Every structure is written in structure tokens, then in C-alpha cells.
Amino acid sequence: MSNAxxxxxxxxxxxxxxxxxxxxxxxxxxxxxxxxERGAWRDTSTDFPPxxxxxxxxxxxxxxxxxxxxxxxxxxxxxxxxxxxxVRSWSAFxxxxxxxxxxxxxxxxxxxxxxWDFQVATQTRxxxxxxxxxxxxxxxxxxxxxxxxxxxxxxERIAGTSGIAGxxxxxxMPGGNPFEGPRSREYPTPPLKDTHWMRTFRDASTRTGHHxxxxxxxxxxxxxxxxxxxxxxxxxxxxxxxxxxxxxxxxSSPQACILPALMRxxxxxxxxxxxxxxxxxxxxxxxxxxVKFITKEGVEGFQPADVVCITAYQMDNVRLMLLSKVGEQYxxxxxxxxxxxNYNYQTCSTVTGFFDDNYMNPFIGGGALAVQIDxxxxxxxxxxxxxxxxxxGIMGYSTNGRPIQNADTVRPGTRRWGSEWxxxxxxxxxxxxxxxxxxxxMPVREAxxxxxxxxxxxxxxxxxxxxxxxxxxxTKMLDYVTDRAVRIMKEAGGQDIIVENxxxxxxxxxxxxxxxxxxxxxxxxxxxxxxxxPFLQSWDAHNLFVVGASAFPNNGGYNPTITVGALAIxxxxxIHETYFKNPGALVKG
Amino acid sequence: xxxxxxxxxxxxxxxxLAVAPxxxxxxxxxxxxxxxxxxxxxxxxxxxxxxxxxxxATEQKTLGAVYDRLLPADEHGPSATEAGCLVFxxxxxxxxxxxxxxxxxxxxxxxxNERMLMGSPQFLATPLARYRTGLAALEAYAQKVHGxxxxxxxxxxxxxxxxxxxxxxxxxxxDIDSKGFFELLLQNVREGYLADxxxxxxxxxxxxxxxxFPGARYDYRPYIDRRGENLRLLPVxxxxxx
Numbered sequence: 001m002s003n004a005x006x007x008x009x010x011x012x013x014x015x016x017x018x019x020x021x022x023x024x025x026x027x028x029x030x031x032x033x034x035x036x037e038r039g040a041w042r043d044t045s046t047d048f049p050p051x052x053x054x055x056x057x058x059x060x061x062x063x064x065x066x067x068x069x070x071x072x073x074x075x076x077x078x079x080x081x082x083x084x085x086x087v088r089s090w091s092a093f094x095x096x097x098x099x100x101x102x103x104x105x106x107x108x109x110x111x112x113x114x115x116w117d118f119q120v121a122t123q124t125r126x127x128x129x130x131x132x133x134x135x136x137x138x139x140x141x142x143x144x145x146x147x148x149x150x151x152x153x154x155x156e157r158i159a160g161t162s163g164i165a166g167x168x169x170x171x172x173m174p175g176g177n178p179f180e181g182p183r184s185r186e187y188p189t190p191p192l193k194d195t196h197w198m199r200t201f202r203d204a205s206t207r208t209g210h211h212x213x214x215x216x217x218x219x220x221x222x223x224x225x226x227x228x229x230x231x232x233x234x235x236x237x238x239x240x241x242x243x244x245x246x247x248x249x250x251x252s253s254p255q256a257c258i259l260p261a262l263m264r265x266x267x268x269x270x271x272x273x274x275x276x277x278x279x280x281x282x283x284x285x286x287x288x289x290x291v292k293f294i295t296k297e298g299v300e301g302f303q304p305a306d307v308v309c310i311t312a313y314q315m316d317n318v319r320l321m322l323l324s325k326v327g328e329q330y331x332x333x334x335x336x337x338x339x340x341x342n343y344n345y346q347t348c349s350t351v352t353g354f355f356d357d358n359y360m361n362p363f364i365g366g367g368a369l370a371v372q373i374d375x376x377x378x379x380x381x382x383x384x385x386x387x388x389x390x391x392x393g394i395m396g397y398s399t400n401g402r403p404i405q406n407a408d409t410v411r412p413g414t415r416r417w418g419s420e421w422x423x424x425x426x427x428x429x430x431x432x433x434x435x436x437x438x439x440x441x442m443p444v445r446e447a448x449x450x451x452x453x454x455x456x457x458x459x460x461x462x463x464x465x466x467x468x469x470x471x472x473x474x475t476k477m478l479d480y481v482t483d484r485a486v487r488i489m490k491e492a493g494g495q496d497i498i499v500e501n502x503x504x505x506x507x508x509x510x511x512x513x514x515x516x517x518x519x520x521x522x523x524x525x526x527x528x529x530x531x532x533x534p535f536l537q538s539w540d541a542h543n544l545f546v547v548g549a550s551a552f553p554n555n556g557g558y559n560p561t562i563t564v565g566a567l568a569i570x571x572x573x574x575i576h577e578t579y580f581k582n583p584g585a586l587v588k589g
Numbered sequence: 590x591x592x593x594x595x596x597x598x599x600x601x602x603x604x605x606l607a608v609a610p611x612x613x614x615x616x617x618x619x620x621x622x623x624x625x626x627x628x629x630x631x632x633x634x635x636x637x638x639x640x641x642x643x644x645x646a647t648e649q650k651t652l653g654a655v656y657d658r659l660l661p662a663d664e665h666g667p668s669a670t671e672a673g674c675l676v677f678x679x680x681x682x683x684x685x686x687x688x689x690x691x692x693x694x695x696x697x698x699x700x701x702n703e704r705m706l707m708g709s710p711q712f713l714a715t716p717l718a719r720y721r722t723g724l725a726a727l728e729a730y731a732q733k734v735h736g737x738x739x740x741x742x743x744x745x746x747x748x749x750x751x752x753x754x755x756x757x758x759x760x761x762x763x764d765i766d767s768k769g770f771f772e773l774l775l776q777n778v779r780e781g782y783l784a785d786x787x788x789x790x791x792x793x794x795x796x797x798x799x800x801x802f803p804g805a806r807y808d809y810r811p812y813i814d815r816r817g818e819n820l821r822l823l824p825v826x827x828x829x830x831x
Contacts, residue, residue, distance in 0.1 A: 003612040005612070005614075041621060046621075046625065046627050047627060049626070052630065052632055052827070053807070054804070054806070054827065055632065055785055055787070055805070056783075057780060057784035057788055061780060062686060068690065068691035068692075069693035070692060070693055073693040076706060076707075083699070083702055084706075085698075085699070085706050085707065085711065086695070088693045088694065088711050088712070089711070193814065194813075195813060196817040199816055236808035236810055237809040238808065238809065247807065248807075263618075264619055264620060269617070269618055270617040271614040271617075272615045273614075274614045274615065295615075297613060299611070299613065359819045361816075361818075363803055363806075401802060403800060404779060404780055407783065416775060417751070417755075417775055418658065418659065418661060418748070419661055419665070421660075422663060425800055426799050426801075430801055455695065505708075506708075508706060508707050511708055
């Protein structure tokens with residue numbers, strides 16, 4: 001093939017969190033790694049220092065760190081019988097557009113999933129009976145929380161995560177989350193401080209008999225040297241975090257945690273502003289021989305490699321599998337095929353209250369600055385008499401007080417313009433408090449991904465098509481948890497309460513508060529229902545690994561990043577410890 | 590021509606000469622050593638003097654009349670135009686925002702289907718084109734209904750007009766989604782009032798003073814423990830206040 005580069009041991013497609021931690025593992029093991037990233041090189045001191053970072057219009061409103069829809073977008077429909085349309089403008093989707101991927105602009109909420117999340121099928125059947133699973137396409141992940149725990153720990157050490165443990169080796173710790181899975185030790189750095197609203201929420205949820213704790217944060221509370229020798233600085237609560245880079249080296253990101261070490265390794269090469277078009281299969285179709293890519297000048301090339309790791313955003317992982325023609329497209333009618341199966345979202349609501357004569361000082365914020373209760377998350381409460389499974393975290397958050405973004409957070413019934421709005425915003429900016437319910441999402445047969453028959457990207461490749469709407473299990477769950485959140489808001493003293501329950505209307509990408517998309521190339525022990533095995537190795541091409549939230553068969557009531565990172569480290573270890581010694585399937589299907 | 594465009598056109602020349610283009614993927618090894626701000630990453634302040642870049646005199650008057658009813662002068666601060674919102678939007682429309690560089694503008698579009706799926710109207714037109722068409726329609730509407738320029742309507746007449754526009758009860762012709770146009774105007778005027786003064790609006794940080802937002806400060810560690818206190822922090826912007 002013309003324009004072929006020199007062979008690499010491993011090619012990484014997309015240098016976000018997953019690609020970065022994998023490249024770090026693989027190069028440290030001595031492998032020769034080439035990473036290909038379609039975004040540009042972006043670094044703290046040159047691209048988002050404090051001199052330019054505190055700019056809401058540029059980063060939050062115009063979203064300059066995000067991948068523009070003109071580069072690539074998704075098409076969407078609720079149901080099979082509809083004609084999908086492209087997402088033309090900024091929406092809930094927040095794909096990365098730089099080295100570091102979405103890991104540079106994320107908020108930093110650094111959760112482990114609960115043990116239940118990895119085994120929803122088995123545990124639901126055992127605790128409530130198979131009838132409870134009716135209508136849901138539940139399947140276990142093929143790994144347990146105990147399998148994941150060491151990799152969670154490793155990722156948290158790299159990220160410098162701040163928090164307070166709730167369960168160390170089975171012992172419940174005061175102040176932490178008593179519902180979390182057991183961890184082997186405390187967080188790398190202590191929890192962040194409470195804002196006025198967080199303290200108000202913490203006190204109210206204590207009075208209601210629940211168990212508030214400071215959430216684990218990738219906005220770290222004090223300086224920290226991670227195991228790669230990279231130094232991070234303390235979070236300054238600047239309030240320009242999600243959608244923004246971090247000028248303080250305090251938000252966990254590939255830039256702040258990994259790239260300074262990784263880039264200096266002689267066996268690592270990064271191609272920037274270069275987009276992987278698809279993997280290329282060997283003639284026998286059983287393995288891949290590398291990836292085809294295109295540079296920003298429009299020149300196509302080929303990167304041969306013994307192992308290909310697809311580490312793009314979840315949506316692009318699925319799209320690259322389909323464009324590479326590895327595995328069979330999932331069919332929502334017959335249930336056959338695995339690529340595109342079990343697409344899902346994050347079931348969310350918000351509850352906003354107003355507090356007379358208060359100074360919340362909402363500008364004191366961090367992307368992961370919040371207090372949460374997990375009493376109604378996952379399977380932490382008895383569902384025997386409820387007609388759903390799953391739950392949501394209930395979080396009192398202080399993420400930001402950015403004035404454009406919050407301009408509609410005024411007491412209900414206020415006209416959105418004129419002197420009426422000005423007076424209301426002048427008063428309510430300091431007086432509102434928000435609760436976010438971030439819930440589980442269970443897979444159903446009808447929700448899936450495939451290639452759009454009509455719309456193309458800038459290179460003429462088909463866009464990914466999303467077919468999705470809320471399912472009854474998840475909307476019932478959300479109604480239940482949102483009601484609990486309203487009770488806490490009332491206990492806290494919130495008045496004029498506004499409830500935005502996302503499940504009350506058909507899903508569309510412009511209405512959502514969460515960017516968390518999952519599934520489509522899910523992991524599992526059964527090759528007929530999963531695209532990749534428990535090491536994220538393709539069942540259909542054993543030298544191809546697909547790493548990201550695309551592997552989640554169902555969504556936990558948490559942000560996905562730490563689970564993605566832990567899965568990536570686990571996959572990379574399997575590649576250099578086992579696969580390279582004896583190339584072939586790591587697990588029997 | 591910036592570097593990116595230059596490279597694109599080089600690629601075109603190479604292709605037209607039927608010479609096999611060489612592969613020049615940007616290859617990075619080691620951490621790049623230059624530590625100054627990337628030139629393409631420096632913010633570009635709005636031009637505050639020397640006239641408007643894209644809005645015509647009539648458009649400025651029409652838009653100013655609308656903006657100043659959306660955000661009128663009162664005890665909470667200056668009007669939108671006094672705060673620089675026209676300079677702001679002119680600058681925005683003259684740049685990548687106005688050109689819709691980030692948007693997916695490929696057809697086909699079936700407007701009713703897209704509105705149904707997305708919950709709001711979708712467009713192939715750029716923001717600048719939507720302003721052009723929309724402002725012309727406002728002017729035509731005023732001439733037809735009131736027999737005078739939009740900018741000469743009374744505050745009550747404009748308020749009544751905007752109320753109808755917001756509710757989607759008013760037709761401005763086939764080419765314009767009136768509620769969609771209202772939302773565009775409201776979003777942009779709020780941006781102009783509340784964005785950093787760097788972009789030409791929010792003069793003297795009036796929008797930030799209205800709500801008590803301290804602006805581009807970057808460190809609240811000394812304040813976080815002062816929970817519930819009126820901190821009375823003076824706002825700071827990315828450029829010197831005028």
C-alpha cells in the first residue's frame with residue numbers, strides 16, 4: 001500500500017484518556033507505539049493558561065475545545081420507523097477535538113461503578129427473579145467489581161483523584177460513601193471543600209436520614225506527584241472547568257497526568273491532526289494489519305501494526321468498527337449481530353430551588369465539586385415492591401456560576417427578557433441551588449447504532465445513526481428518584497422548585513444535561529451478545545481492541561471516565577503481558 | 590491566508606499537477622519545547638472603533654431597537670446597545686460564528702421532520718444569513734403593519750411584537766421560523782451582555798455587576814470557607830476595563 005509508514009507494535013486510534021493510559025502501559029513495557037489523533041496538540045501553558053481559560057463565551061458557549069459538527073456529527077431518530085436527521089448544532093454530545101480528547105474538557109467527576117453495575121443481569125435474577133428483567137436486554141460485563149478494583153486504583157493514582165473513602169477493604173468509613181464497592185486504600189488526595197450550597201445540601205440530606213459525602217473529583221484538592229512522576233497543582237475553585245481546559249494543572253487529564261511522561265519515551269510517536277478512517281483487515285478477514293488514515297492536507301496513508309487499539313469516543317469506536325467491517329451489524333428486529341447493540345444514555349433530572357436572601361456565590365465552583373447521596377443509586381435500595389431496577393445518585397452541585405450558561409436559572413414564571421428578567425437574574429443568580437439526579441440506564445432491544453444511509457462526514461464516510469428513546473424501566477426509576485430529590489430540596493429550604501425530568505419527553509440531544517453515551521461495542525463473555533471479550537478484544541479479529549464506554553452493556557448512575565480508564569489499563573496489561581507472548585484470543589468464546 | 594488554508598491549497602496544487610502527494614502527517618516526538626501561546630489560540634478582541642463589519646446601518650437600527658427591549662436600561666444596568674451588544678454581535682457574525690463554521694450544514698433537510706426529532710427548528714442557513722433574512726423581515730413587517738421603520742416603533746409596540754414572536758404566533762414569511770429567530774436574538778443579546786468585555790459587549794462589566802459575577806478571577810481558595818457571605822468581589826476581565 002502506498003504511503004505506508006514503518007510498522008508499529010501497536011497503533012492507538014484516538015489519544016484521549018483511554019489511548020493515553022494504554023500508550024503509557026504499552027510503551028513502559030517496551031512496545032513501539034504510534035498514536036493517531038485527529039485533533040491538534042494542546043497543552044496547559046500554550047493553549048489554556050489562566051490568561052485565556054476564564055472565558056465563558058469561547059469555551060462554554062462556542063465550545064472551542066469540542067469537535068465541531070462540521071468535522072463529524074451523528075444522526076438521530078427515536079424509532080425505527082422515523083427518518084433520522086443530523087445533529088447540526090451544539091447539543092449534549094461533547095466529543096473531544098484535541099490531543100487529550102474529552103479528557104481535557106471534562107468536568108472531572110471520578111466515580112467507580114458499584115459491584116452491582118457489572119452484574120445487573122445475574123444479581124437482578126438472583127435477588128428479584130427473572131420476571132424483573134422483562135423487556136430489558138440485560139447482560140453481565142464478564143468482569144466483576146473485584147476484577148476491576150486494582151485497575152480503578154491504578155487510574156486514580158495516575159489521575160490524583162480527590163475524595164473520601166467510604167469502604168476500605170469492607171470496613172465502612174465515616175464521611176465517605178457507605179454504598180461504594182470496597183477499595184484497598186484512601187483516595188490519593190483529600191476531598192474538596194464545601195461551598196455554601198453543598199453544605200446546605202449536606203445538612204438537609206443528613207436530616208432526611210441519608211448518607212451525604214463529597215464526590216470523588218478529578219479537580220484535585222492539593223498538589224500531588226503521580227506514579228509517572230508528574231506533578232499536579234491544587235484546584236482553585238475557579239468555576240471554568242467543564243468545557244474548559246485547566247490552567248492550574250489540577251484537573252485530571254492526559255495533559256496534566258500522562259503526556260509529560262509519555263511524550264518523552266523514545267518508543268512513542270504521536271501523529272496529530274490526522275484522522276483514522278478505518279482499520280484494514282488481512283485477506284483472511286481474521287485479523288487486521290493496521291489502519292488507514294488521512295492527514296489534514298487530505299493525503300491518505302497506512303499505519304501497519306501488530307495490534308490496533310480503537311480508543312476514540314464511544315460513538316466513534318462503534319463507527320470505526322462498522323467502517324472497518326469487523327463484526328456483524330446488530331439488527332434490532334432479529335436481535336442478531338453485535339456491533340451497535342446495547343446503545344444507551346444516562347437517565348437524568350435536575351431539581352432547582354431558590355433561597356431567599358442567600359449568597360450562594362455560585363462562581364466558586366469546580367467541575368466535580370459536589371455532595372451526593374447514593375441511597376437511591378444502583379441496587380442500594382430494595383426494588384422488590386418497585387416496578388423498575390436501577391437508581392440514581394442525588395447530587396447537590398457547585399460546578400459553576402457562568403453567567404451566560406445560567407441565564408435561565410430564575411424563579412419560575414419569569415419572562416425571559418426585559419427588565420423583568422434583569423431584575424430576576426440580579427436576584428436569583430445568588431439564590432439558586434441545584435440538585436442533579438444522575439441515573440442508571442438499562443439496555444433494550446430497540447436502542448442501537450448503525451451507519452446512516454444518507455448523511456456523510458467531510459471525508460465522505462457515512463455518519464453514525466443513533467436510534468434511541470427512553471425506556472419505561474428508566475423513566476419509572478427517574479420519577480421515583482426525582483421525587484426523593486424534591487423532598488431533599490424542600491428539606492433544604494428551597495422554594496419555587498423547578499423540576500426538569502428528562503424522561504417526561506422523548507429523548508433528543510438538545511434537551512439533555514448529560515453527555516454520557518455508552519454501548520454499541522459491548523463487552524461480555526458471550527460472543528453472540530458482545531462485540532468484545534472481557535479484555536476488550538474483538539471476538540472477530542483478535543489483534544483489534546475496542547476501548548471506551550462503547551464497552552458498557554448498561555450504564556451505572558455515575559460519570560463513565562474512571563471506568564473507561566480502568567478498563568483501558570486492564571486491556572493494555574493483557575496486551576503486553578499475555579497477547580504479545582502468544583497472539584490469539586485471550587478468552588474462549 | 591492562515592497556515593491551515595495554505596496547507597490545504599498546497600494540497601490542491603499538488604493534486605492538480607497529478608503528482609503523488611507526499612505524506613506529511615504531523616509527527617510529534619517528545620514534548621514540544623515552544624511554550625508561548627499558540628498564535629491561533631490567542632483571543633481576538635472585537636474591534637470597538639472604526640465602524641461595523643457586517644451589519645448595515647438599517648440592520649443596526651432594527652437590531653438595536655429589538656435588543657434594547659430584550660435588555661432595556663433600568664436600575665439594574667445599561668441597555669443592550671449601551672453595553673456594546675451591537676458591536677459584540679457584529680464582530681461575532683463577521684467571524685467563524687456567523688459563518689457557521691462549527692455547524693453541520695449539509696442537506697437534505699426536511700424542516701418538519703427535523704423540528705419534530707430535535708424539539709426545535711433546524712437550519713441550513715448560517716447565523717449571519719439568518720440575521721440578514723430575519724432583520725429584513727422585521728423591517729418589512731413594521732412597514733406593512735405600522736407604516737414606519739421598525740426602529741421607530743414604540744417600546745410597547747416592540748414588546749407586543751416580541752411577545753408574539755417568542756410564542757411562535759407570528760409569521761414573518763415562509764423563510765423564517767419566527768420562534769427560532771427570537772431564540773437566536775435572545776441568546777446572542779445575553780451573550781453580548783454577559784461575555785467578557787474582550788468581545789465588545791458587557792462594557793464596564795455592567796452585565797457582571799448586575800448579578801455579582803466576579804468575572805475572570807481564577808482563584809477562590811481564600812473565599813470558599815466564607816460560606817453564605819456577600820463577598821462584594823469587584824469583577825475582573827481578560828482585558829483592561831474601558
